[in-house]
Amino acid sequence: RPPRKAHGGPHLANPPTVIVMVGLPARGKTYISRKLTRYLNWIGIPTKVFNVGEYRREAVKHYSSYDFFKSDNEDAVKIRQQCALAALRDVKTYLTEEEGQVAVFDATNTTRERRDMILEFGSVNGFKIFFIESVCDDPNVIACNILEVKVSCPDYQDCNKTDAMEDFKKRIECYRMNYQPLDPDQYDKNLSFIKVIDVGRRFLVNRIQDHIQSRIVYYLMNIHVQPRSIYLCRHGESQHNLQGRLGGDSGLSTRGRKFAGALAKFVKEQNLKDLKVWTSQLRRSIQTAEALNVPYEQWKALNEIDGGVCEEMTYEEVRERFPDEFALRDQDKYYYRYPSGESYQDLVQRVEPVIMELERQENVLVICHQAVMRCLLAYFLDKSADEMPYLKCPLHTVLKLTPVAYGCKVESISLNVEAVNTHRDRPDDVKRGPSTLIRRNSVTPLTSPEPNKKPRIEDTHFLICSVNGHCLSLAHFLHA
Amino acid sequence: MTNCPTLIVTVGLPARGKTYISKKLTRYLNWIDVPTKEFNVGQYRRECVKIYKSFEFFRPDNEEGLKIRKQCALAALNDVRQFLTDEGGQVAVFDATNTTRERRETILRFAEQNGFKVFFVESVCEDPDVIAENIVQVKLGCPDYTHCNTEDAVADFMKRIKCYENSYQPLDEELDRDLSFIKIIDVGRRYLVNRVQDHIQSRIVYYLMNIHITPRSIYLCRHGESDLNIKGRIGGDSGLSARGKEFAKALGQFIQSQNIRDLKVWTSQMKRTIQTAEALGVPYEQWKALNEIDAGVCEELMYEEIQQKYPLEFALRDQDKYRYRYPKGESYEDLVQRLEPVIMELERQENVLVICHQAVMRCLLAYFLDKTAEELPYLKCALHTVLKLTPMAYGCKVESVCLNVDAVNTHRDRPSVRFTNTHPLSMSVSLVLVKQASPIINLRTLCSSFTTQFGKPGCNVMFIALHVVDNKKINILYPYSTIKINLFKSTS
Numbered sequence: 001r002p003p004r005k006a007h008g009g010p011h012l013a014n015p016p017t018v019i020v021m022v023g024l025p026a027r028g029k030t031y032i033s034r035k036l037t038r039y040l041n042w043i044g045i046p047t048k049v050f051n052v053g054e055y056r057r058e059a060v061k062h063y064s065s066y067d068f069f070k071s072d073n074e075d076a077v078k079i080r081q082q083c084a085l086a087a088l089r090d091v092k093t094y095l096t097e098e099e100g101q102v103a104v105f106d107a108t109n110t111t112r113e114r115r116d117m118i119l120e121f122g123s124v125n126g127f128k129i130f131f132i133e134s135v136c137d138d139p140n141v142i143a144c145n146i147l148e149v150k151v152s153c154p155d156y157q158d159c160n161k162t163d164a165m166e167d168f169k170k171r172i173e174c175y176r177m178n179y180q181p182l183d184p185d186q187y188d189k190n191l192s193f194i195k196v197i198d199v200g201r202r203f204l205v206n207r208i209q210d211h212i213q214s215r216i217v218y219y220l221m222n223i224h225v226q227p228r229s230i231y232l233c234r235h236g237e238s239q240h241n242l243q244g245r246l247g248g249d250s251g252l253s254t255r256g257r258k259f260a261g262a263l264a265k266f267v268k269e270q271n272l273k274d275l276k277v278w279t280s281q282l283r284r285s286i287q288t289a290e291a292l293n294v295p296y297e298q299w300k301a302l303n304e305i306d307g308g309v310c311e312e313m314t315y316e317e318v319r320e321r322f323p324d325e326f327a328l329r330d331q332d333k334y335y336y337r338y339p340s341g342e343s344y345q346d347l348v349q350r351v352e353p354v355i356m357e358l359e360r361q362e363n364v365l366v367i368c369h370q371a372v373m374r375c376l377l378a379y380f381l382d383k384s385a386d387e388m389p390y391l392k393c394p395l396h397t398v399l400k401l402t403p404v405a406y407g408c409k410v411e412s413i414s415l416n417v418e419a420v421n422t423h424r425d426r427p428d429d430v431k432r433g434p435s436t437l438i439r440r441n442s443v444t445p446l447t448s449p450e451p452n453k454k455p456r457i458e459d460t461h462f463l464i465c466s467v468n469g470h471c472l473s474l475a476h477f478l479h480a
Numbered sequence: 481m482t483n484c485p486t487l488i489v490t491v492g493l494p495a496r497g498k499t500y501i502s503k504k505l506t507r508y509l510n511w512i513d514v515p516t517k518e519f520n521v522g523q524y525r526r527e528c529v530k531i532y533k534s535f536e537f538f539r540p541d542n543e544e545g546l547k548i549r550k551q552c553a554l555a556a557l558n559d560v561r562q563f564l565t566d567e568g569g570q571v572a573v574f575d576a577t578n579t580t581r582e583r584r585e586t587i588l589r590f591a592e593q594n595g596f597k598v599f600f601v602e603s604v605c606e607d608p609d610v611i612a613e614n615i616v617q618v619k620l621g622c623p624d625y626t627h628c629n630t631e632d633a634v635a636d637f638m639k640r641i642k643c644y645e646n647s648y649q650p651l652d653e654e655l656d657r658d659l660s661f662i663k664i665i666d667v668g669r670r671y672l673v674n675r676v677q678d679h680i681q682s683r684i685v686y687y688l689m690n691i692h693i694t695p696r697s698i699y700l701c702r703h704g705e706s707d708l709n710i711k712g713r714i715g716g717d718s719g720l721s722a723r724g725k726e727f728a729k730a731l732g733q734f735i736q737s738q739n740i741r742d743l744k745v746w747t748s749q750m751k752r753t754i755q756t757a758e759a760l761g762v763p764y765e766q767w768k769a770l771n772e773i774d775a776g777v778c779e780e781l782m783y784e785e786i787q788q789k790y791p792l793e794f795a796l797r798d799q800d801k802y803r804y805r806y807p808k809g810e811s812y813e814d815l816v817q818r819l820e821p822v823i824m825e826l827e828r829q830e831n832v833l834v835i836c837h838q839a840v841m842r843c844l845l846a847y848f849l850d851k852t853a854e855e856l857p858y859l860k861c862a863l864h865t866v867l868k869l870t871p872m873a874y875g876c877k878v879e880s881v882c883l884n885v886d887a888v889n890t891h892r893d894r895p896s897v898r899f900t901n902t903h904p905l906s907m908s909v910s911l912v913l914v915k916q917a918s919p920i921i922n923l924r925t926l927c928s929s930f931t932t933q934f935g936k937p938g939c940n941v942m943f944i945a946l947h948v949v950d951n952k953k954i955n956i957l958y959p960y961s962t963i964k965i966n967l968f969k970s971t972s
Binding site: 218249360 | 779
């Protein structure tokens with residue numbers, strides 16, 4: 001039988017892709033790496049970050065000063081190379097043995113020599129290579145970056161802020177002398193890359209090869225670093241909620257209307273500049289927004305998950321009339337699709353344009369529904385497909401998400417209006433693990449995996465020593 | 481999307497694909513419901529100077545020529561202003577060479593005076609093969625050269641390009657750093673994107689980065705005839721009938737005979753398309769986005785049953801088939817939104833066969849053939865017929881291939897009785913014609929149902945219910961009443 005792929009979207013990224021970051025320190029490479037990884041995992045492309053700095057911190061337990069990064073510090077240069085090789089080795093394992101599809105190689109990669117080595121690594125292993133270079137010379141931006149993420153990093157835990165800042169600036173100078181930016185006109189004209197200039201003011205995009213690179217470029221062109229907050233909440237309690245019914249299109253209950261009023265007050269108190277308000281096209285979220293007395297936009301994409309044949313039933317009725325479906329859903333809530341309805345997996349696809357637009361916007365309040373809110377939350381908080389359907393999103397509670405450093409700060413604000421509890425925890429008696437519903441090659445959000453901390457320096461040490469400081473073809477070593 | 485209208489300004493030497501990009505972009509934006517129109521200055525010039533003599537008209541020292549060309553540009557800008565300010569347009573594409581900074585300054589001033597955002601799209605290409613191909617494909621056949629032979633036309637056109645070359649000031653990273661633009665280099669090999677201001681510009685950039693001009697064909701067809709088709713029922717998820725299976729086999733043979741390089745096959749996630757693809761014996765991908773329009777409460781009903789059970793819905797659908805949403809279902813408008821990623825991926829791909837459904841196929845076809853929302857729901861997409869679309873010059877060539885396997889006809893033409901107004905969403909007066917044969921409809925039910933479908937919060941809707949006795953005499957059944965609708969607040 002011919003191979004058949006069954007999933008909601010197009011078949012992506014086959015062969016695997018290595019995204020290679022390029023840029024001086026404090027240009028946002030790790031920020032981009034982690035954000036992009038979070039996005040790709042959420043849309044179902046297994047992605048992982050390999051941060052060479054972390055390998056270095058494993059190898060060199062105590063960071064003394066920027067002297068480590070001087071280009072004439074031979075011992076340090078050796079160690080740094082070993083770390084890069086170790087990371088690449090893990091990249092290979094991830095992409096060939098652990099079903100990874102995209103690996104983000106997060107390091108400065110500022111010299112042609114280093115990039116050529118990576119290109120060879122890619123060529124030998126059949127990986128596509130896509131470079132993301134961040135170029136920025138605005139001293140304010142750089143100072144801000146250093147304060148936000150460098151001063152508090154493990155390297156500087158014993159320093160005061162001023163000393164840390166000074167040392168880091170000297171560190172940057174060590175790299176600057178040998179920095180060879182990507183050259184689209186001559187040397188690098190055949191490479192696939194995007195140059196992000198001045199935090200997204202300008203982009204240079206060269207030779208996009210495939211769908212996944214096109215999506216990555218689109219994503220990078222839509223994100224920004226302006227401070228802002230995203231408020232997520234559900235509609236006020238609805239008539240169906242009171243009856244314990246799924247789905248439908250009922251109006252607000254009395255308590256629901258009270259919540260809408262409380263929400264209006266809350267929004268005023270937040271005193272936000274230019275707040276956008278988004279709702280779904282279902283009555284209960286529109287009624288909630290109406291109470292705010294501000295303009296709002298209705299998105300059909302924000303409608304609640306379609307319960308298909310189970311629409312408007314109570315959970316008890318579902319259990320009675322469709323006992324098999326009821327059991328199946330508990331076994332694999334993420335993939336399970338209501339007959340003639342949708343699954344959480346379908347929701348992710350449906351809601352993706354909302355995420356893209358949320359990235360473009362600044363302050364936004366999204367008034368949506370339980371399953372939809374779980375999807376959005378999973379994106380912002382990097383939750384896996386397994387966790388997503390069980391995230392707690394109670395009625396009458398607002399979640400305020402504020403991007404901070406490499407992640408998102410969450411504040412949960414209950415508006416003190418009583419409501420029914422619509423949350424069902426994962427049942428204990430359910431056997432976990434792959435079920436008949438999981439199809440190979442299905443798109444699945446994964447939590448961005450923990451950075452790989454295994455040093456493996458001992459393994460590669462002897463190889464580097466025999467090289468006398470020259471960087472030989474990696475193929476020789478990594479093929480072993 | 482945007483409140484401020486956007487003026488897209490093309491920039492580039494002749495034969496760099498500016499008009500190709502303008503038309504394609506306009507087609508895409510209109511399809512995703514952003515009212516867009518292109519204004520090609522060359523056409524204004526052809527109106528003004530009835531007969532084109534030679535490239536001499538474009539010489540930079542030809543004062544008469546310069547004057548006329550400037551006037552044409554201004555006339556076009558005037559029409560742009562009218563379209564964006566008075567005619568509800570949202571995006572205007574100003575298609576001309578715009579190769580000098582001076583000309584671009586004029587346009588920027590014009591836009592500022594009128595409150596338009598400006599986004600430049602520059603096409604830069606020095607590959608002589610590409611340019612030669614462009615000239616052959618679109619210039620030789622253009623009205624300027626109807627009386628020339630190929631060689632003379634090409635020679636003249638090359639001299640025309642030369643006239644622009646000396647004064648060409650490309651968009652510059654430094655000098656133009658405050659402008660919003662995309663520079664497309666070598667037909668998409670490279671892009672320089674500067675200062676994208678808003679959502680619509682971001683979508684435009686994404687679109688431009690996904691299109692290509694490599695020759696290829698897109699094949700569109702529906703699944704083979706299904707069991708529900710035979711019963712005259714809509715929607716559902718039934719399998720193929722015997723004739724449907726025959727079609728699937730014939731489709732397999734047809735594909736083989738076409739000898740297509742690297743054909744991708746896409747289906748929906750419904751049984752009938754999957755079964756059709758299975759018969760081809762090649763790998764295929766299933767897209768949920770290609771599923772048939774969801775008919776909500778009308779799923780698996782026959783049209784006659786819908787007319788009986790939901791007479792108002794049935795009538796309303798005929799009034800505005802594009803925007804009408806089945807209760808608990810979808811509209812064609814929803815379909816277009818759902819299909820947009822499919823279109824984007826189709827643009828990226830080369831040879832593709834899409835096995836889908838009637839409403840879905842109409843949406844895709846409307847995109848490729850530039851059909852309006854009015855025409856879309858009535859496009860003919862018969863079962864067991866394959867449409868082969870091949871991009872050509874500025875549009876798409878369509879070949880309809882009937883695979884000679886009988887099937888039922890599922891097409892319903894546009895009915896003759898309709899509302900007079902074509903944009904119910906914006907209207908404030910509604911005329912409802914109730915035919916004599918219909919059951920008596922309670923006015924409140926009619927109004928509330930109609931308003932739920934078409935009303936907007938805060939708008940006044942006035943209903944006049946007429947009872948048509950025969951085509952000549954009209955009795956007013958109810959006195960007219962004005963009902964102020966505040967959506968979703970319970971008022972009487």
